Amino acid sequence: MTAEAERPAARQAAGGARARPPLLRLRGISKRFGEVVANEAVDLELAAGEILALLGENGAGKTTLTSILFGHYAADAGEVLVADQEGRLVALPPGRPEAALEAGIGMVHQHFTLAHNLTGFENIVLGTEAWWRPRPAPPGARRRIEELARRMGLEVELDRPVGQLGVGARQRIEILKALYREARVLVLDEPTAVLTPQEAEGLFATVRALAADGRGVIFISHKLAEVEAVAERVVVLRQGRKVADRPLAGTSRSELARLMVGREVREPIRRPRPPGEVVLALDGVGAGSGRDRIEDVTLELRAGEILGIAGVSGNGQAALAALVAGLLRPERGRVELLGSTAALSSPAAAVRAGVGRIPEDRERDGVVGELDLAENLALERLAAPETSRLGFLRRKAMRARARRAIEAFGIRAPGPDVPVRLLSGGNMQKVVLARALDGAPRLLLADQPTRGLDVAATAFVHERLLEARERGAAVLLISEDLDELLGLSDRIAVVHRGRLAGPFPSERLDVPTIGLLMAGHEGGLPAAEVAA
Amino acid sequence: MSEALEILFQASFWVAAIRIATPLLLGTLGALLGERAGVLNLGIEGIFVAGAMTGWLAVYLGASLWSGVAVAAATGAVFGLLHAFLTVTLALSQHVAGLGITLLATAGSHFAYRVAFPTLTQPPRIEPFAPVGWAWLESTPLLGPVLAQQTPLTFLAIGAALLLAFVLARTPLGLAIRAVGDDPAAVEAQGLSVAALRYGAVVVGSALMAVGGAFLTMSAFNAFFFGMVCGRGWICVALTVFASWRPLKAVAGALLFGAFDAWQLRLQTLAGGVVPSQLFLMVPYLLSIAALLLAARRADYPRALMKPWRRGER
Numbered sequence: 001m002t003a004e005a006e007r008p009a010a011r012q013a014a015g016g017a018r019a020r021p022p023l024l025r026l027r028g029i030s031k032r033f034g035e036v037v038a039n040e041a042v043d044l045e046l047a048a049g050e051i052l053a054l055l056g057e058n059g060a061g062k063t064t065l066t067s068i069l070f071g072h073y074a075a076d077a078g079e080v081l082v083a084d085q086e087g088r089l090v091a092l093p094p095g096r097p098e099a100a101l102e103a104g105i106g107m108v109h110q111h112f113t114l115a116h117n118l119t120g121f122e123n124i125v126l127g128t129e130a131w132w133r134p135r136p137a138p139p140g141a142r143r144r145i146e147e148l149a150r151r152m153g154l155e156v157e158l159d160r161p162v163g164q165l166g167v168g169a170r171q172r173i174e175i176l177k178a179l180y181r182e183a184r185v186l187v188l189d190e191p192t193a194v195l196t197p198q199e200a201e202g203l204f205a206t207v208r209a210l211a212a213d214g215r216g217v218i219f220i221s222h223k224l225a226e227v228e229a230v231a232e233r234v235v236v237l238r239q240g241r242k243v244a245d246r247p248l249a250g251t252s253r254s255e256l257a258r259l260m261v262g263r264e265v266r267e268p269i270r271r272p273r274p275p276g277e278v279v280l281a282l283d284g285v286g287a288g289s290g291r292d293r294i295e296d297v298t299l300e301l302r303a304g305e306i307l308g309i310a311g312v313s314g315n316g317q318a319a320l321a322a323l324v325a326g327l328l329r330p331e332r333g334r335v336e337l338l339g340s341t342a343a344l345s346s347p348a349a350a351v352r353a354g355v356g357r358i359p360e361d362r363e364r365d366g367v368v369g370e371l372d373l374a375e376n377l378a379l380e381r382l383a384a385p386e387t388s389r390l391g392f393l394r395r396k397a398m399r400a401r402a403r404r405a406i407e408a409f410g411i412r413a414p415g416p417d418v419p420v421r422l423l424s425g426g427n428m429q430k431v432v433l434a435r436a437l438d439g440a441p442r443l444l445l446a447d448q449p450t451r452g453l454d455v456a457a458t459a460f461v462h463e464r465l466l467e468a469r470e471r472g473a474a475v476l477l478i479s480e481d482l483d484e485l486l487g488l489s490d491r492i493a494v495v496h497r498g499r500l501a502g503p504f505p506s507e508r509l510d511v512p513t514i515g516l517l518m519a520g521h522e523g524g525l526p527a528a529e530v531a532a
Numbered sequence: 533m534s535e536a537l538e539i540l541f542q543a544s545f546w547v548a549a550i551r552i553a554t555p556l557l558l559g560t561l562g563a564l565l566g567e568r569a570g571v572l573n574l575g576i577e578g579i580f581v582a583g584a585m586t587g588w589l590a591v592y593l594g595a596s597l598w599s600g601v602a603v604a605a606a607t608g609a610v611f612g613l614l615h616a617f618l619t620v621t622l623a624l625s626q627h628v629a630g631l632g633i634t635l636l637a638t639a640g641s642h643f644a645y646r647v648a649f650p651t652l653t654q655p656p657r658i659e660p661f662a663p664v665g666w667a668w669l670e671s672t673p674l675l676g677p678v679l680a681q682q683t684p685l686t687f688l689a690i691g692a693a694l695l696l697a698f699v700l701a702r703t704p705l706g707l708a709i710r711a712v713g714d715d716p717a718a719v720e721a722q723g724l725s726v727a728a729l730r731y732g733a734v735v736v737g738s739a740l741m742a743v744g745g746a747f748l749t750m751s752a753f754n755a756f757f758f759g760m761v762c763g764r765g766w767i768c769v770a771l772t773v774f775a776s777w778r779p780l781k782a783v784a785g786a787l788l789f790g791a792f793d794a795w796q797l798r799l800q801t802l803a804g805g806v807v808p809s810q811l812f813l814m815v816p817y818l819l820s821i822a823a824l825l826l827a828a829r830r831a832d833y834p835r836a837l838m839k840p841w842r843r844g845e846r
Contacts, residue, residue, distance in 0.1 A: 098723040113721035115711035116835060122707050127722030129704040136707050177722075 020047040021087050023216040024069075024105075024185050028078035031064055037240045038064040041078070044235055044242070046185060046216040048083075051207060053231035053248070054220045057260055057454035058426060061240040062220050066187050070107045071097040082185070106178025110189040112170050116163030120173045121145065123162055124180050141180075148179050152213070153206045168199040175206065186210060187218045192226055193452075196312050197482060197515035204230045222260070222454055224253045225483065238262055261456050268463040270488060271470075276303030277338075279443050279474035280324065284333035288319030288498070295498040296333075303442070306465065306475040307503060308489030310482060310514050316498035317478050318360070321447045324476060325357050326350030337443060351380050356441030356468075358432055360448045360478070362425070366432040369421030373413055374402035376420050377435050405434040410460070426457035433464055444468050447478045462488060482511045496520045539798045547681040548797070551752060553790030554686045555580070558744030559768030560775060560782040561692055562608075562737035568700065568777055569733035570713040570836040574630025575615050576741050577765030578637030582607050583742025585641035588749035588756045589648065591658045601685070601746055608742025611637055612735040620730045623840035634765070642758060655755035661685060683751040685743070690783070692740060697779040709733055713834035716841040726841050741765070770820060774827045777834065788823065792816035 026044040030037075039061045046052050056062045068075045074095035081089040082103040093099050114123050124145055125137035142158070149155050154172040162170060171191060178186055188207070192200045207217050207230055221227050227234060228248060236244040236259045244259045257265050280301040288294055294316040301307045311317055322328035323335055326347040337343035343353035350357075359365035367376050378387045378398050386397055402416030409430045413423055420431060429449070436444060446465055450458040465488060469475055479485050485492055486506055493502035494517035501517050539545050559576055566573045573579075587604030591597055611633055618629040649656065661683035669680040679686075700706035708729055712719045716726040744764070749756045767789060775781035796815040 097720070101723045107721070109717075109721065111717070113715065113718040115714040115718045117714045117832075118707060118711055123711070123718065125704075126707050126711055126718070127704075127724045131703070131705040131708065134698075134703055136702065136704055 020049050021083065022046070022089065023048045023050075023083045025081040025089055026065070026069065026078065027081065029065060029068055029075045029080075030077040031061075031068060031073060031075050031240075039068070039075070040240045042237070042240075042242050044245075046218060048184070048214050048216055049211050050233065051211050051217045051219060051231045053227040053234040054218055054237065055222065055224075055227055055234055055256060055260055056237035057222060057456065058452070059239075059424065059454075060237040060260070062237055063189070064240075065237070066107065066189060066218070066220065068094075069100065069187065070105060071095055071100040101181060104182055104184040105187070106175075106181060106183025106185065107187045108171065108174045108178060108189060108191060110191075110193060112167075112174055114162045114170055114173060117161060119159050119161055120156055120165070120169075120176075121158040123173055124158075124177045128181065145176060145180055149176060152179065152209045153202060154179075167194040168196070168202075171195070171203070172206075179210075183215070185216045185218070187220065189220045190222075191219070192221070192223065194313075196518055197511055198519055200226065224256050227256070228253065236260055257455055260454075265455055265459055267459055267487065268466050270306070270466055270490075273304050273470065275305040275490070276472060279303050279338060280476065281336045281339075282323075282333065283336075285323065285330045285335055286332035287323055287328050287330045288316065292316060292318040293498045294319045294323075294495070294500075297498075297500045298333075299493060299500065299503060301443070301474045301476060303472045303474050304469055305491070306469050306477055306489045308485035308492040308506065309476065309478040309495055310480075310485050310492055310518060311495035312518055313480060315495050315518075317447070317495060319498070320476075320495070321360065321445060321478060324350075324355065324443070324445045325359070326355070354439070354442035356436035356438075356444045356473075358429075358436050358444070358446045358449045360451075362428055362432050363421075367420045367428055370419055372417045372419055373406070373411070373423075373431060374398040374416040376431055377402050377405055377438070380435060380438075405431070405438075409434045409464075426453050429453060429457065429461065433461060437464065437468060440471065441468070441473055444473050444475045445478075446475060448480065449477070450479070450481065450484060458484075482514050485514070486511070494518055535802055536795075536799060539795060539802075543678055543681075545791075545794050545798060546675075546678045548794035549787060549790040550678065550682055550686060551790070552793045553786040554682070554689050554751070555744040555747040555764055556768055556771060556789055557689045557693060557783060557786035558685075558747065559741050559765060560771040560786055561689070561696055561779060562740030562744070563768050563772045564775060564777045564779065564782060565696065565709075565737035565740070566734045567772060567834055567837055568713045569709050569730045570716065570834055570839065570841075571616070571619055571730055571734050572626045572630060572838050573612070573615055573633075573734060573737060573741075574627060574769065575611055575633030575637065575738070576630075576768055577761060577763070578634035578641075579608050579611050579738050579741040580745035580748075580761040580765045581641045582611060582637040583745030584749045584760060585645060585745075585756050587742075587746030588658060589644075591750065592656060597661055597750060600750055601688075601743055604742045604746035605739040608738040608740070608745075609735050611742075612738025613731070615738065616731040616734040619840065620727050620734070623842050626838050626840075645756060655757045657754045658750070660749075660754040661751045683747075685747045685751050688743070689747075693779045693783050700779065710834075713836055716836055730841075741768070744768075767820065770824050773831050774820075774824050776827065776831060785823075789816055789820055792819045 022045055024046040026042060029039050029042045031039045042065060054062055067073045069080055080092045082092055082105065084090050092103055121142065122136060125141055129137050145158065154176055156169045156172045157165065162173060191203060195203060207219065210217055219231055231248055234246060234248050235242060238260060278300050282297050282299050285297045286295050291314050309317060309320065319328060323330060324344065326344045326349055334341060335344055337353050342349065344350050363369065381387050388394060399416045405411065406413060411427050411430045413427060420428060449461050453461065465475055477485065477489055486509065489506045491503035492506045492509055493500045494514060496518060497520065559580060563573060563576055583604035586607040587600040590603040591600040615629055615633055618624045619626045663681045663683055665680050669676050700710060708719060708724055712726055712729045719726050719729065745761060748760055771782060771785040771789065774785045793816040796812040800809050800812045
């Protein structure tokens with residue numbers, strides 16, 4: 001263990017030959033929830049100035065481990081040791097977030113914990129000043145925050161209510177919050193999930209600056225590319241156990257994927273296929289309101305083709321998705337499905353016309369959590385003969401169909417009668433997918449189809465999307481994951497402030513180019529390629 | 533018509549408007565404090581009744597007027613504690629718990645009154661707060677004479693509004709209260725206690741509501757009788773939205789309603805022979821609805837309002 005912990009120290013030239021002092025040590029952490037083992041005898045060590053990636057599938061125990069570290073849970077066995085001012089490792093009292101804060105552990109949650117009605121400054125100083133004082137923070141606080149922001153590349157407007165700031169700025173405030181409390185160990189939980197590639201680059205620079213400043217960073221992720229970009233050492237968790245703890249140098253991406261999943265994961269490959277007739281056509285369409293508006297959008301989507309839509313969320317994707325799902329009517333221009341404008345006049349019409357829909361927010365729009373699996377699968381076809389007869393539900397037929405879907409889509413559920421809210425995100429998405437693909441749709445709307453899913457579930461969704469394409473369906477894929485877009489799409493269009501750039505053949509695009517287009521730089525693409 | 537407007541320039545009209553506004557201001561401050569912390573307190577109507585009853589009873593039994601106010605505040609705090617227990621600790625629905633408290637406090641107060649005075653037909657009277665009548669205030673131009681006609685509780689209400697405005701805007705405690713009404717997770721992540729903040733806000737808010745009730749029996753009238761609160765609590769719930777959860781705007785909102793009410797009272801004597809008085813009684817409520825419609829369209833509710841918070845759940 002110690003030998004392994006020292007190796008990454010050698011990688012860093014600035015650190016010299018001396019081993020860096022340990023900041024944090026987890027020893028034999030175990031935690032169970034009922035029958036479920038969340039963590040089993042996990043050891044972990046973090047040195048000052050080190051960037052450690054914590055890698056694992058959903059449900060591998062990453063969140064439980066960090067919750068124990070931060071005192072949200074008490075471990076059943078094992079202890080958390082943090083270096084004190086003199087560098088001695090001292091055990092933290094379990095289950096006490098205040099003690100973890102006090103010891104210098106800062107956490108940047110995946111879902112930000114910011115009050116939207118307070119300004120950035122107020123959020124940062126919240127809870128740091130004695131409650132009875134007539135001022136929110138000591139006089140020097142502001143200068144200190146500005147100084148930290150400048151040094152760490154975290155510039156942000158401190159006096160606007162957080163609710164008015166974008167996600168990138170909110171994340172910078174979250175990090176400043178931890179730094180203002182003099183966090184020496186910073187845990188970032190899936191920090192890039194909401195960022196553009198450019199913002200992510202900025203974050204990586206910040207993370208490196210933090211490490212250079214002598215702090216330790218734990219970077220939680222399941223995206224292999226960004227782990228390689230930022231970390232020196234990687235710890236892989238699988239089913240609650242640590243399965244690897246090694247320097248990243250010399251470890252291949254496919255090896256990491258195998259360690260995470262426990263078996264070989266093959267991403268499906270898109271085979272060339274001539275596109276068929278035009279399925280979806282938008283001509284000069286303007287629709288939506290506020291930030292979610294599209295303006296003058298023209299595009300064609302053909303059978304057997306996957307058209308990717310890239311863009312930072314909130315640039316009009318929701319309006320585009322709502323149009324295709326029949327939830328929104330265009331104010332200007334025409335939207336046609338197989339030559340008919342009536343086909344997308346309402347959600348019911350869209351379903352009848354053969355549109356399968358995977359909505360962006362599966363828990364809000366995709367499933368009804370309280371209804372069981374069989375009911376959720378039948379929701380789009382309540383009047384159809386396979387679901388009801390004379391106004392009565394055909395329970396038996398519904399259950400049989402649910403069992404077939406469980407089989408075909410590998411949904412991990414106790415049976416067709418389980419309320420869908422009890423399923424994991426990946427399994428919930430499989431329910432949505434099963435319903436969307438039922439009846440072989442002509443057009444499949446896939447809006448962020450793999451958001452929050454792990455490697456194996458993502459590969460499964462990708463495979464099904466490509467299968468639908470193979471079968472001759474037209475697929476509109478809206479995603480923020482550029483690797484996903486580049487891997488699956490035949491053509492990609494980029495949406496920025498409601499306007500579309502492209503579509504371009506995906507072979508001619510790469511991640512930096514799309515990133516520039518997402519930020520609104522039309523010039524990011526050489527003129528010849530724009531013409532193509 | 534000109535006579536109807538001339539009323540607005542009479543000192544007696546403004547004296548009445550401020551008197552009517554005082555309990556509404558106290559109630560609105562109490563409601564907005566709780567709501568800023570994310571807890572709707574529909575117990576307000578019942579807490580008004582309970583405060584009116586216990587404050588008055590304490591004085592009737594021989595306590596001083598200020599002790600009566602303290603008794604009323606303590607009564608409100610107890611109901612606030614109950615509401616906080618139901619909505620924060622047990623995380624029950626805030627609507628249902630609040631309405632339950634209104635029913636309990638109203639019926640309990642009437643019951644206690646009947647038990648204490650089984651045979652009386654005329655409500656027993658106390659010596660209420662007198663107008664302050666400070667000489668320096670009398671001689672202040674414009675508002676001076678009008679304010680000098682008010683009782684000490686009005687000044688308490690104005691002081692409470694100023695203090696609350698300062699605390700919410702400028703102190704660490706105020707930051708924490710505003711934050712817990714927006715996102716309890718943000719408060720917990722900073723090592724503060726969501727429950728302690730919400731308990732505190734609801735308990736202090738309920739005490740303010742009860743003092744608003746005590747104003748009725750100890751300043752406006754000198755007795756307790758059934759139906760005296762008459763929906764004032766519900767007006768406060770609406771005024772809270774009208775004030776967009778800001779204490780100083782609550783002063784304006786309460787004054788506006790008080791002015792409408794005082795105005796219609798005078799209109800009745802002016803035109804009572806021609807128009808049924810019930811129509812005049814509707815005036816402040818109709819105008820409040822109109823004002824509320826304008827304000828509430830832009831209302832920016834505290835995001836966590838009415839959402840129970842359970843630790844470790846999202």
